[in-house]
Amino acid sequence: MFEIDFAEFPSTSAEASGRFFERAFGWPATPYGPDYTDVRAAGLTLGFQADPAEQARAPLLTIRTDDLAAAQEAVAAAGGEVTKEPFAFPGGRRFHFREPGGSELAVWCPDA
Template sequence: MARLNYLELPVQDLPKARSFYADAFAWTFTDFGPSYSATMTGDTDIGLQGDPAETTAALLPVIQVDDLDAALARVEAAGGTITLPIFSFPGGRRFHFRDPAGHELAAMQPAA
């Protein structure tokens, strides 16, 4: 199974962005350090990345997969380019890649 389960937004002012989405949509955020907040609904969640060293140039769609290593192999075999190798984060592991059209996405496998 693979499904879009997360969208990471690069933000310059994390408190302001968090406040906007909380006020506009009544979303509740969990903070993961001083530069990252995310909704934790279990559906398609939103992450706010406020660390300039970690932000992507555009929105980062994240695809949940059952087997991250197999997904990485399939992405490479299909012509994708790995832009950030597999790494761990609170909640699982993921990697970033560019599709042949140049769009950056990520694939993630939740922690067991």
């Protein structure tokens, strides 16, 4: 199973981004420290990353899978380049990759 269920955006203030979406649209925000906030909306989670060292250059679409290792093998076999090896984060593990056209995306797997 592969489905897009998360989009991460660079932000100068994750807290301010979360508050904005709560106030403007009523979407609940969950802060994960000073540099990261999730906003849940219509079956999709929006993440706001304020740590410049962790920010992607553009919005980062994230694909959910049940098998991270198999997804990483499939990305490599299809010509993608892994830009961040698998790492843990609150809720699971993920890796980042660049597809042949240059866009960076991520694949994640929830904790079992």
